[in-house]
Amino acid sequence: MNKWIKRALLGAIGLGVLGTAGLAGGAWLGDRKAARQVTVTVAPVAIPTDASSLQRGRYLFATRGCTDCHGANGGGKAFIDDGGGMFVKAPNISPGPGNVVAAYRPEDWVRIIRHGIKPSGQPAFVMPSEDYSRLSDADLGALVAYVKQLPPVGGEGLVMRLPALVKTLYAAGVIQDAAEKIDHALPPAAPVVEDGSARHGAYVANMCIGCHGARLSGGKIPGGPPDWPAASNLTPGEGSAMAHYADAQQFVAMLRTGKRPDGSAVSRVMPFESLREMNDGDALALYTHLKALAPVPVGQR
Numbered sequence: 699m700n701k702w703i704k705r706a707l708l709g710a711i712g713l714g715v716l717g718t719a720g721l722a723g724g725a726w727l728g729d730r731k732a733a734r735q736v737t738v739t740v741a742p743v744a745i746p747t748d749a750s751s752l753q754r755g756r757y758l759f760a761t762r763g764c765t766d767c768h769g770a771n772g773g774g775k776a777f778i779d780d781g782g783g784m785f786v787k788a789p790n791i792s793p794g795p796g797n798v799v800a801a802y803r804p805e806d807w808v809r810i811i812r813h814g815i816k817p818s819g820q821p822a823f824v825m826p827s828e829d830y831s832r833l834s835d836a837d838l839g840a841l842v843a844y845v846k847q848l849p850p851v852g853g854e855g856l857v858m859r860l861p862a863l864v865k866t867l868y869a870a871g872v873i874q875d876a877a878e879k880i881d882h883a884l885p886p887a888a889p890v891v892e893d894g895s896a897r898h899g900a901y902v903a904n905m906c907i908g909c910h911g912a913r914l915s916g917g918k919i920p921g922g923p924p925d926w927p928a929a930s931n932l933t934p935g936e937g938s939a940m941a942h943y944a945d946a947q948q949f950v951a952m953l954r955t956g957k958r959p960d961g962s963a964v965s966r967v968m969p970f971e972s973l974r975e976m977n978d979g980d981a982l983a984l985y986t987h988l989k990a991l992a993p994v995p996v997g998q999r
């Protein structure tokens with residue numbers, strides 16, 4: 699967007715001088731940004747039909763966050779409802795009535811999951827495709843194969859109500875959509891050997907970056923409702939949440955139960971519906987990866 703509009707918006711937000719008129723203007727600019735066309739070259743991915751690929755797809759759908767927003771049956775779920783101005787219900791992505799994927803061609807699946815762009819060319823605003831853009835071709839194909847064969851269930855399309863301030867921050871670039879964060883020129887990620895190494899863990903940890911940031915140092919989640927706590931720093935060093943976990947078993951137990959070793963509950967903003975389904979191999983590799991990270995001060999996303 700135009701540099702001076704951006705500066706003026708940021709300045710106004712900083713000074714707290716955005717009146718109703720300013721917010722209305724900001725919201726208008728936000729809607730315009732959401733309606734922009736993003737053109738990327740979408741490389742096709744083979745969509746397999748064999749049983750072991752479907753099994754892998756089922757596992758990815760269950761563990762990478764899809765179910766937390768779209769529901770285990772793909773019918774769509776309200777995952778943000780702060781009782782005030784903010785409500786987001788993910789669309790039905792099963793083949794049932796009311797779904798948005800009815801006319802999807804194979805490349806449309808790749809465009810939304812890997813690039814964060816809808817078939818219309820407009821960016822998804824909330825879906826964290828930056829978490830999925832590094833899926834290998836084989837994993838992406840398996841995931842799509844699984845979603846495509848879900849039994850049809852009813853469910854409406856996207857329902858999204860956002861406060862004018864969120865749209866204004868989006869217009870100003872403080873909140874970015876996935877299509878802005880993704881490096882669309884990168885070649886697909888190479889397949890990763892599931893050997894429990896930090897490299898294996900880094901592959902799984904791609905699903906954490908939408909909330910914990912690309913460097914996993916946590917901080918306020920841009921665009922999250924005001925009642926969401928800041929995401930924790932997962933790198934070692936001062937203020938790291940990893941200090942709560944003396945060993946890998948304690949960490950894996952937290953993913954399964956939603957509780958820290960001292961029994962206190964981690965915020966339900968964490969996608970535990972998915973994390974608790976993660977197998978030991980992925981969970982232990984995650985721990986190895988997080989422990990091996992270089993320390994980054996909290997919030998330096």
Ligand code: HEC
Nearest residue numbers: 762763764767788789791798810816817822823824825856
């Ligand atoms: C944090 C919630 C969230 C997660 C996690 C999530 N989605 Fe979405 N998804 C959404 C929302 C919201 C939309 C509507 C587009 C937008 O973001 O504005 C959407 C849209 C879609 C669409 C349809 C896009 C369109 O309008 O044509 C597909 C297909 C989809 N998601 C698949 C997936 C798959 C597969 C996963 C897991 C790998 C996933 N989503 C994870 C929230 C989520």
Ligand code: HEC
Nearest residue numbers: 903905906909927928929930939942958964965967968969
């Ligand atoms: C939808 C957003 C979201 C996603 C995705 C997410 N987290 Fe979190 N996470 C949070 C928030 C918010 C907190 C802070 C929770 C609190 O303060 O209670 C948190 C806290 C944590 C903590 C600290 C728990 C403690 O002991 O206090 C760990 C560890 C963690 N996340 C790991 C992960 C890992 C690993 C992934 C990916 C596999 C992940 N998170 C994905 C939002 C998320």
